Amino acid sequence: SSELTQDPTVSVALGQTVRITCQGDSLRTYFASWYQQKPGQAPVLVIYDKNNRPSGIPDRFSGSNSGNTASLTITGAQAEDEADYYCNSRDRSGNLVVFGGGTKLTVL
């Protein structure tokens, strides 16, 4: 299986733009999905297939991919965006799921 690496912590000023990254060899082949998790709650899918948002997810969330790196961008971060963010993808075989270690986003 492959690994996905995320920065443990990221901060952003209220209203500014922040990018959260996820690196791994499998991302050269498979798109990442991104999940938001607030304290005491289950994760929620916010981006899939590189840059698709499920219904109800604000359009300030977007995704992109380049080489072995997937990125989640929040344009105009809000206080309610403070949360842990996890990426996941498939491993090289395409049959198993791997998660990144998560990034704790602080909105200042």
Place this chain on the structure above:
Amino acid sequence: QLQLQESGPGLVKPSETLSLTCSVSGGTISSNSAYWGWIRQSPGKGLEWIGSIYYSGITYYNPSLRSRLTISVDTFKNQFSLKLRSLTAADTAVYYCAGDRSGFINILDPWGQGTLVTVSS
């Protein structure tokens, strides 16, 4: 609207077997191309994929848990289940079930609310 709900014991003794069930409502577990997965989160830690089952019954397991793990589906009850054997304190975690109707296995939506399982004597 698809909804998932985990059920099972909150406390299990070391060396015993954990059995959890995920009940699916608002949709059929036999949907073409759907995967049904289990994910866990140890206290203060990140998400760990446990395994998934395809709508046809094919299973995919985390290699680190494969020797202790069985995931099955009950289409009549619209449920899928997890059995994890030979538990240790390291298996203490919140266990989530999730659905993936995309056919890609890793697009997990929606998730159940999670159930805390503590392994202790």
